[in-house]
Amino acid sequence: MSSPESRNPTESIDTQILELLRERCRVMTQQAASNAESDWAGTLASIDRLVSQKEADEAAANPTICPEDQRSVLRHVASACWRATRPGTFAFLGPTDSYSHLAALAYFGEAANLLPVPSIGAVFDAVERGDCAGGIAPIENSTDGRVVDTFGRLSKGKVSITGEVQLAIHHQLLAMCDRDAITEVHSKPQAISQCRAWLANHLPTAKLIECSSTAAAAKLAVTQPGVAAIASEAAGRRHGLRVIGANIEDNRDNITRFAVLGHNQPTATGNDKTTLLFQVAHQPGTLADAMGIFKQHELNLTWIESFPQPGTKNEYFFVVEFPGHREDPAVAKAIEHLKTATHHTHVLGSYRRAARAES
Numbered sequence: 001m002s003s004p005e006s007r008n009p010t011e012s013i014d015t016q017i018l019e020l021l022r023e024r025c026r027v028m029t030q031q032a033a034s035n036a037e038s039d040w041a042g043t044l045a046s047i048d049r050l051v052s053q054k055e056a057d058e059a060a061a062n063p064t065i066c067p068e069d070q071r072s073v074l075r076h077v078a079s080a081c082w083r084a085t086r087p088g089t090f091a092f093l094g095p096t097d098s099y100s101h102l103a104a105l106a107y108f109g110e111a112a113n114l115l116p117v118p119s120i121g122a123v124f125d126a127v128e129r130g131d132c133a134g135g136i137a138p139i140e141n142s143t144d145g146r147v148v149d150t151f152g153r154l155s156k157g158k159v160s161i162t163g164e165v166q167l168a169i170h171h172q173l174l175a176m177c178d179r180d181a182i183t184e185v186h187s188k189p190q191a192i193s194q195c196r197a198w199l200a201n202h203l204p205t206a207k208l209i210e211c212s213s214t215a216a217a218a219k220l221a222v223t224q225p226g227v228a229a230i231a232s233e234a235a236g237r238r239h240g241l242r243v244i245g246a247n248i249e250d251n252r253d254n255i256t257r258f259a260v261l262g263h264n265q266p267t268a269t270g271n272d273k274t275t276l277l278f279q280v281a282h283q284p285g286t287l288a289d290a291m292g293i294f295k296q297h298e299l300n301l302t303w304i305e306s307f308p309q310p311g312t313k314n315e316y317f318f319v320v321e322f323p324g325h326r327e328d329p330a331v332a333k334a335i336e337h338l339k340t341a342t343h344h345t346h347v348l349g350s351y352r353r354a355a356r357a358e359s
């Protein structure tokens with residue numbers, strides 16, 4: 001054993017850090033026991049608040065740890081304490097290194113218990129049944145639009161949106177062989193669509209084959225001669241695939257937004273958005289009347305989608321988003337008002353707005 005004198009001087013600081021980690025877990029356990037539960041979104045918000053204050057206060061005094069590193073250390077601490085004190089896993093569309101996995105890591109942290117499942121439907125099943133405490137699913141891409149599977153399940157109203165992740169998506173064409181030998185390109189339909197122009201220019205004769213996820217395609221490309229995959233850099237690294245084409249997305253600013261799914265209702269953070277789903281009668285003016293309600297309550301819509309209601313003719317769901325939390329007076333009034341003017345109004349969630357993360 002090393003004598004106290006021969007110890008590295010940082011060891012006593014590390015000992016204090018470990019003691020603080022234990023203390024943090026003790027406090028979280030007490031919180032859980034007394035139901036004074038703070039949600040994960042609230043934890044993320046408070047880390048961001050702390051780091052940006054520190055940024056201003058300590059920029060000159062402590063130039064060695066950049067704010068991004070401070071944030072990432074605190075997030076890791078928080079997710080490790082969360083795992084130690086809260087049972088529960090979070091489902092994502094797998095396998096490992098799918099973009100959904102990267103989004104889950106960005107949101108829940110590296111230490112979280114994450115469960116890969118084979119489809120977006122399976123993510124919803126796991127959360128709805130309570131097998132998982134939460135999950136994550138792609139909702140919209142800046143090139144390709146909404147993700148139909150996610151909307152279909154959200155419209156059933158069995159789980160809420162409790163957070164979001166905006167992930168910059170950079171696709172790689174990955175294979176074991178040279179570009180000349182590629183006969184098939186496999187990926188999730190959304191990823192193929194985001195690279196359509198690149199594929200038409202560089203691999204015009206290759207067959208485009210859809211599969212369950214980009215990471216599933218990467219796994220296949222390892223064993224199938226002539227098969228390339230469109231997937232993340234992380235998936236390529238894991239499987240030892242060669243990058244045949246780097247950053248092949250047609251739109252340089254390719255971003256996918258992921259919805260964090262769960263059953264809790266996050267408290268307001270002061271920087272929130274609300275996602276609402278509603279249906280109106282199939283009559284002239286009903287949609288215009290509903291939209292007028294947002295104008296009347298001065299809610300600035302940031303997103304509008306309409307999609308057919310399964311099993312009906314000419315009946316549509318409308319999904320809108322706007323800044324603000326369901327507990328804000330103007331938002332609460334607008335929701336009540338909308339309920340009187342629509343067949344059905346359902347708050348999919350009020351949650352903290354996300355900053356963009358890199359994949």
Ligand SMILES: O=C(O)C(=O)C[C@]1(C(=O)O)C=C[C@@H](O)C=C1
Nearest residue numbers: 098099100138188190213214256
């Ligand atoms: O296949 C994956 O890796 C996913 O996580 C799914 C998904 C999607 O369906 O939008 C997520 C991000 C990218 O836009 C491409 C694919």
